[in-house]
Amino acid sequence: ARTIASEFRKYRDINVRGIYFNGFGYDVENYVTFAMLEDVDADVEAVLREYFARQYGPAAEPLRRFYDLVEATYSDPANYPGDDVVHQTEYLAWGFLGTPARMKALADLVAEADRLVATGTAAQRRRVDLFKLNLWDYMREGRRRYEDNQKSAGKWDPRTVVCPFLLNASAGGDPLRVDRVGSPSAAR
Secondary structure, eight states: OHHHHHHHHHHHHTTOOOOOOOOOOOHHHHHHHHHHHHOTTOOHHHHHHHHHHHHHGGGHHHHHHHHHHHHHHHHOGGGSSOTTOOSOOHHHIIIIISOHHHHHHHHHHHHHHHHHHTTSOHHHHHHHHHHIIIIIHHHHHHHHHHHHHHHHHSSOOTTOOOOGGGTTOOOTTOGGGOOOTTSGGGGO
16 A cells, blocks of 8 residues: 555656556555545555544454555565565465464454454444455465465475365376366356
8 A cells, every 4th residue: 555655656756647557456455546546645644544444443453453564564575585586476475474473463463353343333344354254364274275285295385286176186287187177267
């Protein structure tokens, strides 16, 4: 979110008059994007406070801290293994960014949000549930799979690919032998 605000100001400063959006991020980034489109000088911290308060009510603060920790982790070059990282991988996500210590800190924030939202509205409780479903559960499952892979292989093997629609099948290590019939992408 903070990078979005910074980038919009750079666009203004170099006199950019239009941009093409190639997709959008999560709700927080969308909210900040549209706030910057409305007022490029908007205070991004105020926009974030508004977003979290309006979405999550009494659970706003721990979920904001959750977002801040994830953003700070992802945005800090010191958290990456070297200069040659070009995109997110399972190894990068869970070996360097989503470490056990960070996941514990995030779990504590989610638990705090759950406690606090009990006094909120039904809509706020549903939004916290959706936050967990869309983000937190996904992160926990990614970490679990990474740890399982570590245990079973002794170390992470970047050549391993999980095909969700074929979790109980094997192509014998040959991706050309994967039977794609019935897969979501086979219908395309």
